[in-house]
Amino acid sequence: MSAPARRRPGRDAIDRWTPAVRAFYEAHRSISIFVGTAVVGAILPIVVLIPPLSGFLPQTVWVDTFAGAGIFVLLALGLNVVVGLAGLLDLGYAAFFAIGAYAYALSASSFTNVHIPFWPMLLIGAFVAATFGVLLGAPTLRLRGDYLAIVTLGFGEIVPVVFTNSDELTNGTNGIAGVDRPTLPGIVFGSSDPWPFYIVILAIIALVLIFLYRLQNSRLGRAWMAIREDELAAASSGVNTVTTKLLAFALGASTAGFAGVFSAGRLVFVSPDQFGFTVSFTILAMLVLGGMGNMWGVALGAFTLFIVQSVFLKQLTNFVHPLGLPIISNIDFVQYQFLLYGIALVVMMLLRPEGFFPNVRRRRELHQAAPSEGSPEGIDAAGALQ
Amino acid sequence: MTEAILVPPEDPGKDLLLHAERVTKRFGGLVAVREVDLEIPRGSIVSLIGPNGAGKTTFFNVLAGILDPTAGRISFDGRVMIARPIRPWLEPLVWVGPAVVLALIGAILGNTGQTSVAEVLGLAAIAGLIVMLLLAIVRPLPYTRFLTRIGIFKSARPNDMVLAGVGRTFQNIRLFQNMTAMENVLVGMHTRLRSRMFDALFSTPRQATEEAAARQKATEYLNLVGLPGREEETARNLPYGDQRRLEVARALASEPQLLLLDEPTAGMNPRETAEMTELIGRLRRELNLTILLIEHDMRVVMGVSDRITVLDHGERIAEGHPEDVRRNPKVIEAYLGAPAE
Numbered sequence: 001m002s003a004p005a006r007r008r009p010g011r012d013a014i015d016r017w018t019p020a021v022r023a024f025y026e027a028h029r030s031i032s033i034f035v036g037t038a039v040v041g042a043i044l045p046i047v048v049l050i051p052p053l054s055g056f057l058p059q060t061v062w063v064d065t066f067a068g069a070g071i072f073v074l075l076a077l078g079l080n081v082v083v084g085l086a087g088l089l090d091l092g093y094a095a096f097f098a099i100g101a102y103a104y105a106l107s108a109s110s111f112t113n114v115h116i117p118f119w120p121m122l123l124i125g126a127f128v129a130a131t132f133g134v135l136l137g138a139p140t141l142r143l144r145g146d147y148l149a150i151v152t153l154g155f156g157e158i159v160p161v162v163f164t165n166s167d168e169l170t171n172g173t174n175g176i177a178g179v180d181r182p183t184l185p186g187i188v189f190g191s192s193d194p195w196p197f198y199i200v201i202l203a204i205i206a207l208v209l210i211f212l213y214r215l216q217n218s219r220l221g222r223a224w225m226a227i228r229e230d231e232l233a234a235a236s237s238g239v240n241t242v243t244t245k246l247l248a249f250a251l252g253a254s255t256a257g258f259a260g261v262f263s264a265g266r267l268v269f270v271s272p273d274q275f276g277f278t279v280s281f282t283i284l285a286m287l288v289l290g291g292m293g294n295m296w297g298v299a300l301g302a303f304t305l306f307i308v309q310s311v312f313l314k315q316l317t318n319f320v321h322p323l324g325l326p327i328i329s330n331i332d333f334v335q336y337q338f339l340l341y342g343i344a345l346v347v348m349m350l351l352r353p354e355g356f357f358p359n360v361r362r363r364r365e366l367h368q369a370a371p372s373e374g375s376p377e378g379i380d381a382a383g384a385l386q
Numbered sequence: 387m388t389e390a391i392l393v394p395p396e397d398p399g400k401d402l403l404l405h406a407e408r409v410t411k412r413f414g415g416l417v418a419v420r421e422v423d424l425e426i427p428r429g430s431i432v433s434l435i436g437p438n439g440a441g442k443t444t445f446f447n448v449l450a451g452i453l454d455p456t457a458g459r460i461s462f463d464g465r466v467m468i469a470r471p472i473r474p475w476l477e478p479l480v481w482v483g484p485a486v487v488l489a490l491i492g493a494i495l496g497n498t499g500q501t502s503v504a505e506v507l508g509l510a511a512i513a514g515l516i517v518m519l520l521l522a523i524v525r526p527l528p529y530t531r532f533l534t535r536i537g538i539f540k541s542a543r544p545n546d547m548v549l550a551g552v553g554r555t556f557q558n559i560r561l562f563q564n565m566t567a568m569e570n571v572l573v574g575m576h577t578r579l580r581s582r583m584f585d586a587l588f589s590t591p592r593q594a595t596e597e598a599a600a601r602q603k604a605t606e607y608l609n610l611v612g613l614p615g616r617e618e619e620t621a622r623n624l625p626y627g628d629q630r631r632l633e634v635a636r637a638l639a640s641e642p643q644l645l646l647l648d649e650p651t652a653g654m655n656p657r658e659t660a661e662m663t664e665l666i667g668r669l670r671r672e673l674n675l676t677i678l679l680i681e682h683d684m685r686v687v688m689g690v691s692d693r694i695t696v697l698d699h700g701e702r703i704a705e706g707h708p709e710d711v712r713r714n715p716k717v718i719e720a721y722l723g724a725p726a727e
Contacts, residue, residue, distance in 0.1 A: 030589070135516065138523045211587050218586030218593065219572075219579045222565075226573045229562035236450060236556075238548030238577035238640050242524055247583065 030210045037206040041199070056315050064194035067266060069306040070201030071259045076286045076302035077208055077295060078255025083284070084293040084359070085216065086248035087228030089149040092136075092156020093283055096253040098275035099132050100125040100260020102163060102170065105270040110178035111171060118182035118265050122204075125261035126254040133253025137246045144231075156280050160272040175271025182265050189265075197266050204262065205299070208255055212295060215251070224248055278338070282309075285341050289348060290355050297357025309337055402461075403428040403644055403676045404449070404552075409458035411444050411700075418444040420700045421458070426644065431670060431677045433687045436697035437720055442680045443557055445697065446648055449678070450554050451547040462550055463643065467542040476538050481522055485515040549577045553642030555633040557649045557680070561621040567632050568617040571604040574639030604639065610672075611635040611665060627658040634665070644676045645669065651683050659683060666690055688712065696720065 025032045048054060048062040057065070075097060082090045103125040107116045116124075140151050163170045170176060181189040182200070189196045215221050223244045226234035235241050264270050282305070290301015313333040320329050333340070348355070404426040411419040419441040426432050434442050447453040449460060451468060459469035492507030521529045530540055542550065553574075562570050579600060585593035605617060611631040616624065621632060630650060637645060650666070651659040663686050669675045681687045687694060687708070694711040696704040698720040704711050711717055 134520065138520055141523065214586050214589055215583070218583075218597075219576060219581055220583055220586060222569060222573050223576060225565060225569070226562050226576075229564060230560050232452065232544075233556065233560040233562065234573065235544040236452070236548065236554050236560075237574045237636060238545050239573065240543075240545045246524065 029213055033209045034206050037202055041202040056311060060194055063198050065310055067194050067197040067201050069303050070205055071263050072306045073205055073299045073302045074208060074259040075256055075283045076298045077212060078252045079283050079287055080295060080298045082248050082252035083287060086224040088248060091149045091153040092280055093256060094275045094279035095156045095159035096129040096133060096256035097260045098159050100129045100257030101264040101270045103128045104261040104264040105176040105179045108180040109176055111176045115180055122258060122261050126257035129257025130250040130254035133249040134246050137249030141242055141245055156277060160275050164272040175269060177269050179264050179268045181268060201262060204258060209295060285345060288345060288355060291358040292355060293359030294357055297355055300357060313337055401428045404462050406460045407458055409448055410456045411448055411453060412456040418700050422702050424695055426676060426678055428676055429674060430692040431690050433679045433681055433691040433694045435681060435687055435694060440697040441700040442697055443648060446646055446680060450552060450646060451542045451544040454541055467550060469539055469541060472539045473537055481518040484518060485511040488514055548640050551643035553637035553640045554646035555637050555648055555650060557652060559629050559633055561629055561633055563622040565621060567608060567613060567619050567621060568604050570621055570632055570636050571607050571639045572600055574636035575600055578641055607635045607638050627654055646678050648680045651686055663689055
């Protein structure tokens with residue numbers, strides 16, 4: 001078809017190995033995800049030793065930042081189930097993050113004087129969050145789109161307010177300090193050593209990825225997608241839309257619950273202002289930028305956005321400041337983070353609405369005019385002309 | 387009245403797969419369907435015809451469990467599936483009952499000085515209320531059985547009708563546009579797959595074997611309706627006629643006894659119409675399906691139907707063999723208008 005392309009040997013090798021890697025990935029998805037996460041997890045701390053990254057932060061601070069990014073990767077993966085797969089727009093997702101965190105803080109801290117170990121609480125926190133996911137989901141089952149978004153937005157606002165105002169239970173605005181760190185024999189989860197947290201969050205992400213991938217390609221995952229595409233047709237195909245939607249809410253919430261417990265154990269402190277609307281919004285922005293529906297895209301989007309927000313904006317400010325440029329040198333980019341998100345989202349919606357790493361299906365949706373939307377009569381007329 | 391509805395339909399001589407009795411559906415002041423009776427014998431092809439706006443699709447949606455009827459009842463395979471709710475006022479009592487009992491006991495104990503027990507019971511009352519409301523929303527089988535036992539009848543939801551054996555297609559095609567043909571059929575199989583969330587999460591042997599068998603079967607359904615080799619095609623990219631076939635395949639995948647086809651040849655050219663008519667006949671022969679058909683194209687209706695029911699302005703104006711219906715003056719009037727006199 002085209003003139004013979006000049007090929008470089010490196011390109012050749014990639015072309016030869018890509019199908020093999022892809023085939024292995026298709027056949028052994030869980031192993032691939034595990035190995036993939038481990039490889040990425042091993043490379044990241046090494047990459048930050050290379051200038052200019054090494055100049056930004058010392059390695060331990062980088063690893064600590066990565067552990068924080070991991071929490072948001074987890075949150076984005078969970079929200080992807082609700083928004084990306086089942087198509088239920090949830091603007092109050094941080095509420096479940098809060099519920100997970102408070103569940104751990106209340107059952108393992110010097111504030112309540114109860115000390116349940118971290119590991120079972122990881123599951124209990126997820127379960128508690130899932131319960132609240134169902135409780136939120138139940139009254140909103142008949143709502144779609146904008147209306148659902150408004151109700152979830154309200155829920156997202158209510159939860160931190162409840163934690164703020166139940167003074168005697170949660171210590172109000174001051175939050176709960178002295179939350180227990182995780183414990184494992186032989187490993188110290190200390191404040192100065194971010195490595196154990198980094199490895200634990202990697203393991204959790206790998207597990208969640210494996211589970212979610214399996215769900216996505218199962219009867220339940222197809223039912224979620226069917227509801228997103230056409231709820232009435234899904235019901236008429238035998239999908240129980242009530243339980244299927246509730247399961248989406250519950251699974252999304254339980255992932256946030258995991259993230260919440262981990263976050264509380266890492267920061268040793270929870271307070272209501274960690275879970276405001278900005279958190280819900282940031283997670284949603286991560287989803288949109290990364291490519292809704294595609295887990296790898298969503299994970300990468302969350303990671304990138306978190307690193308940009310917590311490292312690069314500060315570095316950009318430090319870089320621009322001494323240049324002495326008019327106006328720009330006086331800007332503190334960290335303060336303008338949400339303005340920048342907003343601009344990024346607008347540009348993204350105009351140029352690449354499916355995100356950087358889109359789901360194949362979503363790309364189809366956004367880039368093809370629906371052929372069947374014309375009237376049957378019109379098509380009949382065209383058919384008669386043949 | 388109440389007892390009559392819970393008794394299975396009479397007349398065992400006729401083997402009726404579906405029996406609709408005096409079904410009425412009102413939208414505010416508009417009566418879309420008025421006291422329509424319909425009997426569908428097992429193994430037959432019955433057609434529902436009528437001018438535009440006669441209430442055919444509304445009636446269809448009532449049969450499929452999508453719309454609740456204002457009055458009347460529908461039994462399928464000898465079981466009452468859809469009826470006007472009986473004693474609906476009793477259900478809220480079921481919801482608040484446990485909470486009220488717990489709260490009362492709590493109040494009594496609180497007054498006798500056992501305040502800590504009373505507090506626990508108060509919390510339990512709130513929890514009980516939440517649990518009962520969740521049960522009412524999720525409506526698991528034991529809950530519905532309990533309601534039936536105490537005399538509250540709940541109409542089947544669309545997915546209950548699919549589970550019982552009613553499959554349907556839509557007048558304006560409603561495929562899952564961005565999913566592949568294979569995935570569309572697999573969603574149709576939803577009620578016939580036994581793997582649950584647990585199986586998917588831990589990738590149990592059941593999940594693997596069932597998934598493989600389901601894909602095999604989906605391919606067979608696609609071949610049956612005449613879409614061989616189109617498994618990986620996105621639904622929206624299929625030609626119009628093939629989308630209609632895919633919708634039939636998706637409905638077949640739920641292994642129905644009764645197939646509801648809402649204008650399966652709407653918008654098709656004569657060749658596609660002939661192919662669809664042939665397919666409908668083949669479904670009955672090869673799969674022993676009972677079919678209810680809404681159709682405008684008289685050649686299709688007269689060609690395949692055993693019996694025809696004619697609706698006009700929401701009322702049944704004729705019922706019988708195709709030839710009788712064709713000659714019925716009321717039907718001619720409904721379609722062509724009354725003779726000028």
